[in-house]
Amino acid sequence: MSLIVQKYGGTSVADLERIQNVAHRVAKTADQGNRVVVILSAMAGVTDNLIGMAKQVSEFPDKRELDVLLSTGEQTTAALLAMMLQSMKHPARSLLGFQAEVRTDCAFGNARILDIGARRIKDYLEMNTIVVVAGFQGCDPDGNITTLGRGGSDTSAVAIAASLKADICEIYTDVDGVYTTDPNICPKAKKIDKISYEEMLEMASLGAKVLQIRSVEFAKKFNVPIHVRSSFSEEEGTMVINENADMESLVVSAVTCDKNEARIVLKQVPDTPGIAAKVFTPLADEGIVVDMIIQGARSGGNNDLTFTVPQTQLKQALAIGEKVAAEIGAKEVQGDENIVKVSVIGVGMKNHSGVASKMFTTLAAENINIRLISTSEIRISCVIDAKYAELAVRALHTAFDLDGKD
Amino acid sequence: MSLIVQKYGGTSVADLERIQNVAHRVAKTADQGNRVVVILSAMAGVTDNLIGMAKQVSEFPDKRELDVLLSTGEQTTAALLAMMLQSMKHPARSLLGFQAEVRTDCAFGNARILDIGARRIKDYLEMNTIVVVAGFQGCDPDGNITTLGRGGSDTSAVAIAASLKADICEIYTDVDGVYTTDPNICPKAKKIDKISYEEMLEMASLGAKVLQIRSVEFAKKFNVPIHVRSSFSEEEGTMVINENADMESLVVSAVTCDKNEARIVLKQVPDTPGIAAKVFTPLADEGIVVDMIIQGARSGGNNDLTFTVPQTQLKQALAIGEKVAAEIGAKEVQGDENIVKVSVIGVGMKNHSGVASKMFTTLAAENINIRLISTSEIRISCVIDAKYAELAVRALHTAFDLDGKD
Numbered sequence: 001m002s003l004i005v006q007k008y009g010g011t012s013v014a015d016l017e018r019i020q021n022v023a024h025r026v027a028k029t030a031d032q033g034n035r036v037v038v039i040l041s042a043m044a045g046v047t048d049n050l051i052g053m054a055k056q057v058s059e060f061p062d063k064r065e066l067d068v069l070l071s072t073g074e075q076t077t078a079a080l081l082a083m084m085l086q087s088m089k090h091p092a093r094s095l096l097g098f099q100a101e102v103r104t105d106c107a108f109g110n111a112r113i114l115d116i117g118a119r120r121i122k123d124y125l126e127m128n129t130i131v132v133v134a135g136f137q138g139c140d141p142d143g144n145i146t147t148l149g150r151g152g153s154d155t156s157a158v159a160i161a162a163s164l165k166a167d168i169c170e171i172y173t174d175v176d177g178v179y180t181t182d183p184n185i186c187p188k189a190k191k192i193d194k195i196s197y198e199e200m201l202e203m204a205s206l207g208a209k210v211l212q213i214r215s216v217e218f219a220k221k222f223n224v225p226i227h228v229r230s231s232f233s234e235e236e237g238t239m240v241i242n243e244n245a246d247m248e249s250l251v252v253s254a255v256t257c258d259k260n261e262a263r264i265v266l267k268q269v270p271d272t273p274g275i276a277a278k279v280f281t282p283l284a285d286e287g288i289v290v291d292m293i294i295q296g297a298r299s300g301g302n303n304d305l306t307f308t309v310p311q312t313q314l315k316q317a318l319a320i321g322e323k324v325a326a327e328i329g330a331k332e333v334q335g336d337e338n339i340v341k342v343s344v345i346g347v348g349m350k351n352h353s354g355v356a357s358k359m360f361t362t363l364a365a366e367n368i369n370i371r372l373i374s375t376s377e378i379r380i381s382c383v384i385d386a387k388y389a390e391l392a393v394r395a396l397h398t399a400f401d402l403d404g405k406d
Numbered sequence: 407m408s409l410i411v412q413k414y415g416g417t418s419v420a421d422l423e424r425i426q427n428v429a430h431r432v433a434k435t436a437d438q439g440n441r442v443v444v445i446l447s448a449m450a451g452v453t454d455n456l457i458g459m460a461k462q463v464s465e466f467p468d469k470r471e472l473d474v475l476l477s478t479g480e481q482t483t484a485a486l487l488a489m490m491l492q493s494m495k496h497p498a499r500s501l502l503g504f505q506a507e508v509r510t511d512c513a514f515g516n517a518r519i520l521d522i523g524a525r526r527i528k529d530y531l532e533m534n535t536i537v538v539v540a541g542f543q544g545c546d547p548d549g550n551i552t553t554l555g556r557g558g559s560d561t562s563a564v565a566i567a568a569s570l571k572a573d574i575c576e577i578y579t580d581v582d583g584v585y586t587t588d589p590n591i592c593p594k595a596k597k598i599d600k601i602s603y604e605e606m607l608e609m610a611s612l613g614a615k616v617l618q619i620r621s622v623e624f625a626k627k628f629n630v631p632i633h634v635r636s637s638f639s640e641e642e643g644t645m646v647i648n649e650n651a652d653m654e655s656l657v658v659s660a661v662t663c664d665k666n667e668a669r670i671v672l673k674q675v676p677d678t679p680g681i682a683a684k685v686f687t688p689l690a691d692e693g694i695v696v697d698m699i700i701q702g703a704r705s706g707g708n709n710d711l712t713f714t715v716p717q718t719q720l721k722q723a724l725a726i727g728e729k730v731a732a733e734i735g736a737k738e739v740q741g742d743e744n745i746v747k748v749s750v751i752g753v754g755m756k757n758h759s760g761v762a763s764k765m766f767t768t769l770a771a772e773n774i775n776i777r778l779i780s781t782s783e784i785r786i787s788c789v790i791d792a793k794y795a796e797l798a799v800r801a802l803h804t805a806f807d808l809d810g811k812d
Contacts, residue, residue, distance in 0.1 A: 016459070016462055016463065053422070053486070054486075054489060056422055057422065057486060057489045057490050057493060058489055058490070058492070058493035060493075061489050061493070062488065062489050062492040062493070064499070065485045065486075065488045065489040065492065065499075065500055066485070066489070068481060068484065068485035068488075068500050068502070069481075069482060069485035069486065069489070071481075072478040072481050072482055075474060075475075075477075075478050075481070076475060076478055078474065079471045079472070079474035079475035080459070080460070080463060080471075080475065082468065082471045082474075083460060083463045083464055083467050083468050083471040083472070083475070084463050084464070086464070086468040086471065087463060087464035087466075087467070087468070093470070093471075094471055094474050096474070096551075098504065099549055099550075120549070143505055143526070144505075145502075
């Protein structure tokens with residue numbers, strides 16, 4: 001007998017028929033002698049509809065109240081699934097965030113889980129009752145409802161799996177696993193059987209939407225094995241687990257392409273000490289996340305300072321950039337949304353040299369100009385012009401031997 | 407400065423525009439220097455839609471889970487109103503049943519309020535924050551969500567008003583008060599300015615849908631003045647208060663017509679001791695509420711036993727009646743849905759004789775046959791054929807001097 005946590009995303013519970021499908025899957029898992037805890041998202045589209053309603057009320061809806069509103073989405077699906085399981089003669093109970101003791105900080109809209117009591121989950125499991133927990137929601141120390149941010153149900157699931165010491169956390173979604181790259185860009189993309197937490201973290205932070213990044217952090221910290229798979233098929237998906245021996249045979253595991261960044265260039269920045277702090281402190285103060293930074297030397301003691309920010313924050317960042325440029329005597333500020341960040345990721349890189357040079361050579365062979373470069377221990381990223389995105393991904397996928405047989 | 411509890415029903419919060427209207431009304435009350443607690447229903451139609459969804463899942467949806475589902479309706483309106491007030495620069499906070507400590511028994515779908523902690527309501531009021539409480543919902547001793555039954559938000563409002571010792575509980579609805587009778591039946595119906603708790607209780611139990619009966623019981627027990635009024639006008643409505651001197655000038659305050667009962671006749675029941683227990687015990691065991699009972703003597707020691715049950719329970723009651731009839735040797739069982747119960751109500755009756763005879767004479771003058779009669783200290787009810795319902799109501803309204811000038 002195993003203790004299995006299953007999380008079903010919005011497309012898996014999009015309507016009553018699909019919730020019925022989930023109910024059958026859950027019932028089957030229980031019938032096989034397992035104890036089951038289910039974490040649910042809201043029906044696909046519901047959260048966006050609720051946000052739309054709130055935006056009609058106010059351009060900047062009160063964050064505490066928005067969370068009260070949004071949490072109804074998961075409450076609805078949790079109640080419906082428990083009801084279905086009951087009608088199928090499977091004892092089942094829904095629990096909301098506060099009932100499952102999902103305790104968070106009070107950052108409404110983007111709360112972090114502090115700990116999980118889970119007493120009632122355990123009590124129900126003892127009684128052989130299937131527990132259906134509303135994902136995405138928690139409760140702050142004052143008893144206010146909080147939500148965990150976009151994709152937060154993944155984190156609910158992994159955190160609950162960790163607190164219950166579950167044998168596995170299955171994340172059901174509308175794709176059948178994690179791919180070597182986006183199959184919409186590269187038809188030769190392959191499903192990955194096993195991937196390490198570290199690689200998955202890099203992929204999640206580079207815009208792969210399969211798992212919320214925090215859920216992977218949680219899984220890594222508490223060593224929770226995650227199985228990403230489709231709720232529409234019986235196929236095995238991708239195991240996200242601790243790095244192990246057979247993974248290292250691959251130097252590069254995946255190629256990603258992040259289209260959500262924008263580039264800002266401050267032209268001819270005077271080369272004096274403290275300039276970087278003058279530029280980046282006001283950006284940080286406004287909560288703008290700067291990703292890559294490069295300072296290029298030019299003749300005459302003036303340097304161009306280039307960095308990337310999320311596209312959604314470009315306008316705000318440019319305004320700050322203009323102000324700072326005037327103060328420090330930079331010549332000009334340019335913004336560019338027509339860029340993408342392509343990356344190769346792999347734990348095997350740790351023990352292999354030559355990955356960077358292979359990446360640069362591959363891009364050069366396609367006449368693709370590299371505008372910025374950044375690296376981590378298991379990742380190399382290059383910012384290139386957006387028009388080359390697909391070409392670059394396909395070329396790198398082939399160069400690093402990731403192409404499938406078809 | 408007064409402490410005012412305002413409850414807005416489903417039609418008053420049916421869409422964002424109407425919730426905006428409510429927000430303005432609440433803000434105005436606060437601007438006049440009052441502390442305000444608002445209790446909200448779900449948007450009109452939402453609860454029925456959710457029940458419809460649950461019925462698609464199961465013919466008899468699990469009651470605990472149904473309450474989890476239904477409580478999202480009031481959660482939505484409470485969050486939206488608090489959001490609107492915030493955007494109007496009025497500090498406001500929503501509280502759900504469990505947060506407002508509305509403690510109930512665990513009769514899911516029809517829970518009774520045991521007590522109200524209201525600590526957080528009081529804390530927010532101290533901070534001059536408008537408190538918006540989701541009506542209709544509470545929390546049982548195990549922390550499960552419960553709902554209070556159809557019209558339960560009225561009871562939420564009055565119970566919270568009682569626990570806060572509020573100066574008044576205003577119940578906003580889509581009619582402008584309590585009428586001497588249904589204006590749809592009798593165009594001469596008048597709005598009542600003041601009515602006693604006792605009279606309101608009789609009216610509520612006779613199918614007048616203005617207030618949930620339990621809310622009136624609560625108001626009577628804790629002496630909470632209720633003001634029933636329209637959210638669409640500024641007119642004064644009806645005060646529901648303790649019986650006082652000027653009310654007694656009227657012998658009859660209202661005429662009601664309840665179309666939700668059905669009549670069952672057991673023909674030729676043997677006249678032996680214990681028969682009544684044999685008939686009514688199995689009905690009570692199945693939760694069927696028997697209202698009026700009459701046993702008519704016939705020649706030969708056989709009596710007809712006639713009683714009324716809610717129309718929704720007629721089928722079930724007939725099945726039990728057939729079984730019992732066979733056991734006790736009654737000749738036949740008849741059911742009849744084509745009846746109504748017309749009643750006259752008034753605290754003045756206590757000190758006046760002749761009300762009953764006037765009622766019977768009035769009906770007789772219209773050739774209306776009375777099938778059953780029941781009375782209380784302040785009410786006389788007659789069951790008549792449904793086709794005479796409107797005629798009887800109008801005739802009684804005139805006979806007891808209730809007609810308005812138009």
